[in-house]
Structures are given as C-alpha cells and as structure tokens.
Amino acid sequence: MGRAVAAAMIPGLALLWAAGLGDAAPNLPRLRLSFQELQAQHGVRTFRLERTCCYEALLVDEERGRLFVGAENHVASLSLDNISKRAKKLAWPAPVEWREECNWAGKDIGTECMNFVKLLHTYNHTHLLACGTGAFHPTCAFVEVGHRLEEPMLRLDLKKLEDGKGKSPYDPRHRAASVLVGEELYSGVAADLMGRDFTIFRSLGQNPSLRTEPHDSRWLNEPKFVKVFWIPESENPDDDKIYFFFRESAVEAAPAMGRMTVSRVGQICRNDLGGQRSLVNKWTTFLKARLVCSVPGVEGDTHFDQLQDVFLLTSRDRQTPLLYAVFSTSSGVFQGSAVCVYSMNDVRRAFLGPFAHKEGPTHQWVSYQGRVPYPRPGMCPSKTFGTFSSTKDFPDDVIQFARNHPLMYNPVLPVGGRPLFLQVGAGYTFTQITADRVAAADGHYDVLFIGTDVGTVLKVISVPKGSRPNSEGLLLEELQVFEDSATITSMQISSKRHQLYVASPSAVAQIALHRCTTLGRACAECCLARDPYCAWDGSACTRFQPTAKRRFRRQDIRNGDPSTLCSGDSSHPALLERKVLGVENGSAFLECEPRSLQAQVEWTFHRAGEVAHTQVLAEERLERTARGLLLHRLRRQDSGVYLCVAVEQGFSRPLCRLVLHVLSAVQAERLARAEEAAAPAPPGPKLWYRDFLQLVEPGGGGGANSLRMCRPQPGPRPQPGPHSVAAESRRKGRNRRMHASELRAERGPRSAAHW
Numbered sequence: 001m002g003r004a005v006a007a008a009m010i011p012g013l014a015l016l017w018a019a020g021l022g023d024a025a026p027n028l029p030r031l032r033l034s035f036q037e038l039q040a041q042h043g044v045r046t047f048r049l050e051r052t053c054c055y056e057a058l059l060v061d062e063e064r065g066r067l068f069v070g071a072e073n074h075v076a077s078l079s080l081d082n083i084s085k086r087a088k089k090l091a092w093p094a095p096v097e098w099r100e101e102c103n104w105a106g107k108d109i110g111t112e113c114m115n116f117v118k119l120l121h122t123y124n125h126t127h128l129l130a131c132g133t134g135a136f137h138p139t140c141a142f143v144e145v146g147h148r149l150e151e152p153m154l155r156l157d158l159k160k161l162e163d164g165k166g167k168s169p170y171d172p173r174h175r176a177a178s179v180l181v182g183e184e185l186y187s188g189v190a191a192d193l194m195g196r197d198f199t200i201f202r203s204l205g206q207n208p209s210l211r212t213e214p215h216d217s218r219w220l221n222e223p224k225f226v227k228v229f230w231i232p233e234s235e236n237p238d239d240d241k242i243y244f245f246f247r248e249s250a251v252e253a254a255p256a257m258g259r260m261t262v263s264r265v266g267q268i269c270r271n272d273l274g275g276q277r278s279l280v281n282k283w284t285t286f287l288k289a290r291l292v293c294s295v296p297g298v299e300g301d302t303h304f305d306q307l308q309d310v311f312l313l314t315s316r317d318r319q320t321p322l323l324y325a326v327f328s329t330s331s332g333v334f335q336g337s338a339v340c341v342y343s344m345n346d347v348r349r350a351f352l353g354p355f356a357h358k359e360g361p362t363h364q365w366v367s368y369q370g371r372v373p374y375p376r377p378g379m380c381p382s383k384t385f386g387t388f389s390s391t392k393d394f395p396d397d398v399i400q401f402a403r404n405h406p407l408m409y410n411p412v413l414p415v416g417g418r419p420l421f422l423q424v425g426a427g428y429t430f431t432q433i434t435a436d437r438v439a440a441a442d443g444h445y446d447v448l449f450i451g452t453d454v455g456t457v458l459k460v461i462s463v464p465k466g467s468r469p470n471s472e473g474l475l476l477e478e479l480q481v482f483e484d485s486a487t488i489t490s491m492q493i494s495s496k497r498h499q500l501y502v503a504s505p506s507a508v509a510q511i512a513l514h515r516c517t518t519l520g521r522a523c524a525e526c527c528l529a530r531d532p533y534c535a536w537d538g539s540a541c542t543r544f545q546p547t548a549k550r551r552f553r554r555q556d557i558r559n560g561d562p563s564t565l566c567s568g569d570s571s572h573p574a575l576l577e578r579k580v581l582g583v584e585n586g587s588a589f590l591e592c593e594p595r596s597l598q599a600q601v602e603w604t605f606h607r608a609g610e611v612a613h614t615q616v617l618a619e620e621r622l623e624r625t626a627r628g629l630l631l632h633r634l635r636r637q638d639s640g641v642y643l644c645v646a647v648e649q650g651f652s653r654p655l656c657r658l659v660l661h662v663l664s665a666v667q668a669e670r671l672a673r674a675e676e677a678a679a680p681a682p683p684g685p686k687l688w689y690r691d692f693l694q695l696v697e698p699g700g701g702g703g704a705n706s707l708r709m710c711r712p713q714p715g716p717r718p719q720p721g722p723h724s725v726a727a728e729s730r731r732k733g734r735n736r737r738m739h740a741s742e743l744r745a746e747r748g749p750r751s752a753a754h755w
C-alpha cells in the first residue's frame, strides 16, 4: 500500500498541531447579534409549549404555509409566517402501560419514558406520518392535517397506531434518520430496546421490508445515523438510490490504533427486493464508503471525523445535488468543526472503484484485486446498465460477493480536497447545517446556516477562491437565536418566505435569512458586508432585487470591493463628532467601535494649532481596546482632533471625530468653583463646562455603560446604566444638554475628594 492509500484506509491520529491548527485563532464573524438585539430589532420569534422539551423534528410545508414540529409528547402546527401566531398543538403521550414497562426496564420515568416525537414526513395530500419513541416502545401515527387550502387542522386517531420499530429510535438520545419515498420509509435506526441492533430498514409501502445483515460489523459497526436522501441516478426510476449518511467505528482501523470513528456514506437501490437463496429480506445492493473531511499537514492530516449533519442542496439537475456536511473532531485536546462539500459524482465514483477486502481475521484490509462478479454489486437491476429485472435473479456469486464486501476501498474526498470552512478553538462545535442558493448580481452563491451546540447560528457564504471548483467560506454573522445556549437539534429553511426555523431542546425559533438594514448606512458598508441577499439601492442597504436597474442594486459578493462600486456615492452618513474633556495627568477614553468585528481601527491625530496629521502610534501611555483608545497621564499637548478610521479588506472609512481638550488642574479647579457659584446653571455655552464638572464630581463619572457608541449604525443606542452620567444628572434634576452623555473623562491621580 502506498502512503496515500494507507492514509485513506486508516484514519491517522488527529495531528492537529502538525497541521498548524492547534494555535489557529477562531474565525470572527463580521457581525455578532445577541438574542436581545435580534428580539428588539430583527423580530426573532420563539415557540415553546409548557412543560415540554426536546423540539427535534421540523417539517416545512410551503403549500400549507405550516411548520410542523415534533417534541416531547406533542406535535404542533405553526404558521410559517409567524411561529408565535395561531399555533395548533396535539398531545400524544405514551400510554401508561408502556411507561410502566419502560420504567421496569430501568429507564427514568420522568425523562426517558415519554413519547419523544422524532420523525415527521408528509405522507399524502391529507396526512403526515409521525413517529416517536413511545417510552421505549416506538410507535407511528398518521396525523390528519387537512387539504392544502383548508383551515389548518391537526388530528390524530390514537386507536390507529402503527408499529414504530425500525422507524423511530427507542432511546430519546438517538436521532432519527429517515426519508419517505412514495409510501416507503427508509430509516437508519437501532431496532431493539438495548440499542445494539442497528439497521438500515425499509418499511411501509408495497415492497418487502428489507434490512442490513444483523450483527456483522463489516456492514454496520455501532453506527450513528445522521441523514438519509433519495437521489435519482438517471431518468429511469429503476436506478434510483437511497443514500445514508452516518458515522461508525472504523472496522478497517488497525487494532493497535484503538477505537476510531469514521464518517460514511452508504447506498442501496430503491428497487432492491433482497436475495433469493442468500441475503433473503436483506439488502443486496448495500455499499458504503468513507467520507473524508481533513486538513492536510506536514506530518499528517487533521481529521474532522465526526459527521454531525448533511444538507442536500438540489440544483436544476436532480441527479447532481451538492452535499454540505458538518463535522467535529473526536480529539480530546482540540475542539474544532468543519464544513466539507461533496459532489454526487465523487460519491458515485467511490462506489464504482475498488472494493475493500480482508482475507481473514489476521489479514489487513486491502484493495480487492480479483474478479468482480457481474452484475457489479451496488448496481441496481435495470435496463439502463444490464439485463436483470430483480435482485432475486442475481447470480449467487454476486450475492456472496455483496455480502462480504460492503466497504469500498477509496474514500470520498471533499470538493477542493479540504474543508470549505473551519472553526477551531471557538468554544463551540457545529451540530446542524442548512443552505440556500441565492441569485446575486455576479452569479449564484450558496449561503450556509450552521447551528452550534451553544444556541447560535452562523451565516457563512461560499465564495470562489482561486481556480474553480475551490471555494472558501466567509463568516458573515453569528446570531444568538435562543435566550439560552442550548444545542441546536434541527434547522429548516423556507426559501420562499426567506425564513429560518431552528429547534433546540427548549424552544423553536424563527429568524429572517437577512437583515440588510443592519449592515450599514453607507454604500461601502453594505458592499463590504458581502451578503448576497442585500444590495445598496442608492440610499439604503436593502434586499437585493435581481430585476432592479443596475445602479439600484450595487453589490460585489465576490470581492466585496466598495472602491469602484461606491465611488461617486454621495450618501455618506455624516461623520459623528464627539467632544471629550480630560485633566492633565488624568485619563481619557476615545470611544470608537466599528460595527464589523473584522474591521481594524486606525487613529490619526491632528494637534490643536498644527497643520499636519499624524498617525497615532503605539506608546506606553496609550491603550488600544476593542471599544476605543484609552489615553493615560494626559498632557496638555494631547489636545486636538482624533480621527477613528475603520479599515476592512483594504478599504478605509472614517467613523468618528473625537475632539479632546486637556485642561490643567488649575483650570479644572477654577471651573469647579465657577460651577458651584453658578448653580442653578444659566443657559448658554457655559453648560459645556457644567457637563464636564459633573463628570469629575464624586460618583459622577460614568461606568462603561454610559458610553455612547461612536459607531455609524442604525438602531437604538445602548441604554446608559444606572450609574451613568445621564442618570446622575436626572437624579440631581439638572437641566442638561444632550451631548453630555457623550462626554467622558476619567479622574486623574488626584482623588475625587479633592474636588
């Protein structure tokens, strides 16, 4: 075996340090929006039922305009436009006998012996198929939802339940992975109470129920199923295949390497009927291949080995969708997640490649070099590729070969050979992914929404990098869609309504796919944001309209370069200006916080009475913070104009002009006396000094909360905290000018008592 081949078959140790990822800094989103901001300004909507947990199954029904939700003991039907509005719910608890049996089997009555609804599929024009754990007694039901144009309804006949074995998991901690094709349900589950008999199972419908070979580790080895898709192979429906995505213990790993997880894609033919003499009622077309998502390194590859979720992005050609998959690592020392993209052609190529073969228990897994029988195992019986009309007609040698060779030798590598997007050391991992293909001014872009285990959603766009098909992911937004930091368990998109639905153990949330006005009030900011949903329409950052005139939809997703796009744009928002007072030997805080976390801040200084501008350079008295510049031990000659400039992708834009005036101690003291004499304050320009004096009065200095953001952004400003200047002023009942809260100076070494 060559080196590359060995790497393909035997997962290397997670040599993350070797790959240079160990000390990589996490990707910063361009914008980070808290739950409070989303709630106050962007209409995040939440749905939860009383005393109900574990929202896991989401089903978007565009035609009916409903979002169906499966949770603990409940199914709910919500409006896709507003999930908080006119929700219908249906209680579906497990019967008392089942709960008791569950409890006798040693399970917890309050947390495990419930009916956790895991699976929801559209069954026909009037009904859904719903399956739940039924207190470790899997059960399914047909839920009546009515015709498309009728009033929303939600009804379940508890007397007409179906056996849910092989459809829903027993254990609430397990995920359901299934697809309904016609009337047939294809699922990957544990089909026993102990959770040991894992199977890929077909049930319902007219075709016979089929399963994988039980207790054969070559077929399945403690798998965790993630997703199942039905993908046509050709125009002929006889070639249709069902693809299973899962992770499992690597049977091919050398024993010396210990237990190792690998991610897999498995296939079966939809028209498989099982074997005639052997593999009776078992799949004869089952094959699986390893899915690799790794970063190449000098000493070895860094493997993201734990497949978490897969999203199938269909294009016009239904046979060649793109697969977006999220992975995490199993490494104990290193927390990282990755998005890898796979093409169906690469998946199919692996199934047409060599089979993995193991001669005996003491042998290694190698590439099978012998004769492969005809028809080649994995091919569906159809007129497209052969003459067989049923798997029952397959020759015995084909069936025997299929039984002993479910694993392919070559892995499936991601498009571009490496992850599209990585997040390392960020304190969370990816759990879910969904995607939307968006038409922009310069082509189509895939926008990914990635759910994490801390209740946040990352919005990432895939942009071309260098030569095609290489792309890279850019992190646009990090949205905290839940009040708590629960794991995201499911995500669905309504492309039609531009909405994202997100489930967690504690609630379901709804959020729009874009927030264009948040991106900025200038052409350059809108352009730098690179959000394919948004464009500069000449006066605001708004939803991109492909049909609008070109100058009303300025957008550059590919480069995010505002210099040409926004030149001649006269709609710059007025530069914010603030006055700041300081006392000699004291400190002053020059606040300037760009909205974009990816922008760097540069400061220039224009000394009072001088002509030249100078760059503010690093100095001992100077402290750069995320929110601005802190000047210590002020000198009189620090007085002047400070200009704060945000630099992003090589493009600079001024944010704020801060005029600092440093007073001598004598001046300050004189002012303090004048203030005392002048109360109540006369109107007029003197007020400006009064403002300053309040700041230096005992207890009058504002805490961090009093800082008024000097950043060009729409929306409400943060409220001053209880100890702020403004609050202090209200307490004293004094008449203040509006700019008072913008002033800020910190007391010098002389104590407040001095004043």
Ligand SMILES: *[C@@H]1O[C@H](CO)[C@@H](O)[C@H](O)[C@H]1NC(C)=O
Residues within 6 Å of the ligand: 043, 045, 082, 083, 084, 085, 086
């Ligand atoms: C959604 O519905 C709730 C409840 O009726 C309502 O309070 C809220 O304003 C609605 N939100 C939107 C954006 O329509």
Ligand SMILES: *[C@@H]1O[C@H](CO)[C@@H](O)[C@H](O)[C@H]1NC(C)=O
Residues within 6 Å of the ligand: 123, 124, 125, 126, 127, 142
């Ligand atoms: C849908 O399926 C349910 C359950 O099998 C059945 O009762 C109902 O009549 C079906 N509806 C239609 C329109 O076929």
Ligand SMILES: *[C@@H]1O[C@H](CO)[C@@H](O)[C@H](O)[C@H]1NC(C)=O
Residues within 6 Å of the ligand: 584, 585, 664, 665
């Ligand atoms: C400022 O500090 C310097 C050095 O400690 C000292 O010499 C000077 O007198 C101080 N000035 C004022 C006004 O306190």
